[in-house]
Amino acid sequence: MxxxxxxxxxxxxxxxxxxxxxxxxxxxxxxxxxxxxxxxxxxxxxxxxxxxxxxxxxxxxxxxxxxxxxxxxxxxxxxxxxxxxxxxxxxxxxxxxxxxxxxxxxxxxxxxxxxxxxxxxxxxxxxxxxxxxxxxxxxxxxxxxxxxxxxxxxxxxxxxxxxxxxxxxxxxxxxxxxxxxAAQTNTGAGDESTENTNYLSSNLTFDRNRILDGSANGVMMEWETTLMRRSAELLLPKTGLRVLNVGHGMGIIDGIFQEKSPSSHHIIEAHPDVLQRMKGQGWYEKPNVTIHEGRWQDVVQGLVEKNELFDAIYFDTFAEDYKALREFFTEYVIGLLDPAGVDGGSGRFGFFNGMGADRQVCYEVYNKIVEMDLFEAGFDTEWETVPVPDLDSEREWDGVRRKYWVLDKYKLPTCVFID
Ligand SMILES: C[S@@+](CC[C@H](N)C(=O)[O-])C[C@H]1O[C@@H](n2cnc3c(N)ncnc32)[C@H](O)[C@@H]1O
Structure with missing residues (x-):
């Protein structure tokens, strides 16, 4: 050789x-x-x-x-x-x-x-x-x-x-x-965010407009507010419904859900720093709000066993791969979403659709895969295209280790049970 x-x-x-x-x-x-x-x-x-x-x-x-x-x-x-x-x-x-x-x-x-x-x-x-x-x-x-x-x-x-x-x-x-x-897009060696358990034990920094983990990865950023607002509008079209949100982050979508005066609002959050902040912000005292501390993997089975049903479920965690999202909707959404949720129609499931968003071709590949997997799990998906501003020119990535979003269009999924 x-x-x-x-x-x-x-x-x-x-x-x-x-x-x-x-x-x-x-x-x-x-x-x-x-x-x-x-x-x-x-x-x-x-x-x-x-x-x-x-x-x-x-x-x-x-x-x-x-x-x-x-x-x-x-x-x-x-x-x-x-x-x-x-x-x-x-x-x-x-x-x-x-x-x-x-x-x-x-x-x-x-x-x-x-x-x-x-x-x-x-x-x-x-x-x-x-x-x-x-x-x-x-x-x-x-x-x-x-x-x-x-x-x-x-x-x-x-x-x-x-x-x-x-x-x-x-x-x-x-x-x-x-x-x-073999050539799956690399997410970066020595990066805490590639493992959920490492991320959960890293220290978070809360800025006015973002949360960074211990490796300076953007856990959540304020520019996503438009996406969160539109997701919330589609998931909860009226007041008084029951909602489950997995991953509180900056509390953007939970804040928007609160505007809809839900009759029951469950939040699952695993990071101690985020939970600490939620305490400081009074989330534990809000009416109809139930907070589950821990990883969704350790919480959702309990909700299924208690026969909790929701009109809407949103999933947006961090440092988890596509397999985790697929496990969530194939194994659990099916038991937690009310088939007769909103106005006699099925309850609605949404998630942050960011897989592969550092390259257009990867984003399209994942969109197709997730749609097929959702269908196999019993869901029809509607996609809405939401424009994303130029985050580079707005200097959003300054001080952030890795851009997790480079595209100019977000494909927003809303899923219901197949009729
Ligand atoms: C991207 S943020 C969510 C942002 C949120 N949608 C918002 O509007 O602000 C992801 C959140 O999921 C939490 N998280 C990560 N892994 C988790 C897990 N396995 N179970 C529960 N929460 C998790 C993180 O700590 C973080 O607070």
Whole structure:
């Protein structure tokens, strides 16, 4: 392995694969990938074959910059992101060849969300360049990969642990897991917010317009107020209803729920600093308010056993992954939400929809996955699009470790039981 000749050969193979991908030369790729992987990466640019195949479609400025396309955003009727009437035959062929190459690479196990040295996934490049079909191929591949990952996550080998068949099966699962999700977007090493229990024992800082954890991650920020207000309006359309909120944070949504004079208002909160602050702010004395101290994982079963029913449930915790949200709505919402909640219609469930919101392509992948999982759990989801202002220009992220939101549109979910 230390042989320099071997390193040169590997590098040459990588460069040949990247070149074939950029040329949309499937025949050459097929040959090259017989003895190599569709996930090689250029040392300098971090490009994978998918990045190369998509980036090669960037219009050449003097020649074929597409009208109707500004900074990768498109206006009007589009094919692959460009105004249909204006796309030359040559350009159409190039984009079709790129789409075939991208499909071929996915068939060969290419990872949808590897990052290049600019921090872009292949889908991010397609989005930036306004290449709609290539972008959709990346979203679809992301959905397939993430679904596979979540299924594998539930996988339990059958039979005794040491049978040869089981070992082989486990190896296959490991390989599939690597291919599907090896490059899941990193949330940052040494970061307390990646583990719920670490977060819960970290010290919080409360500013006027935000809460930060011990690693300077934004736990909750005031810019989300518009999203909280709209969620509350949709969940509690009138006064006197019963509501459960999981995760108090800055108390923004709980404050808005209070404006609706709920007949019963339960709040589950686990962080001691937040609970301390709630005491100081008089939340424990508010009429019809019940506060459950602890992790929702330790509280909700008790509510189910007491037959507590709600017209509306909102879920917005912190430092938890998508699996936690899915567990909450598949296992518990079903037992806590009144099927005959609001005006004879089903009760309503909402949640902060922020998974993957540091990249458009990841956000779309998660939106599709969560909608499918909600459907499987028995819910219909309505989405409302809410504009989000430019948080960079408003300097919202100053002093915050990681931007958890970079998009200009929030997709607000409201879920009811399927009829
Ligand atoms: C993003 S904030 C909620 C913001 C809230 N929606 C608002 O309007 O201000 C998340 C809250 O969930 C709490 N939390 C995190 N993990 C939790 C868990 N497992 N159970 C209960 N609460 C949790 C955090 O301490 C934090 O107060």
């Amino acid at each position: 230390d042989d320099p000749a071997f390193a040169v050969e590997t590098d040459l193979t990588t460069q040949s694969i990247l070149l074939a991908a950029a040329n949309h030369d499937i025949r050459a790729l097929r040959d090259l990938l017989r003895n190599s992987s569709a996930n090689v990466q250029d040392d300098e640019t971090g490009f994978t074959p998918l990045h190369a195949a998509i980036a090669a479609c960037e219009p050449d400025e003097q020649n074929d910059s597409a009208p109707g396309q500004v900074n990768g955003h498109t206006n009007g009727d589009t094919t692959n992101g460009e105004t249909t009437s204006e796309v030359s035959e040559e350009r159409k062929q190039e984009l079709e060849a790129a789409a075939s190459t991208v499909r071929f690479l996915f068939q060969q196990g290419a990872i949808w969300n590897d990052l290049d040295s600019n921090g872009e996934t292949p889908g991010c490049i397609a989005h930036r360049l306004g290449l709609k079909e290539l972008y959709e191929l990346c979203v679809d591949a992301g959905v397939r990969a993430e679904l596979l990952l979540s299924r594998l996550d539930q996988y339990q080998p059958l039979g005794g642990a040491d049978s040869e068949d089981d070992e082989e099966e486990e190896e296959e699962v490991e390989e599939a897991t690597d291919a599907a999700g």
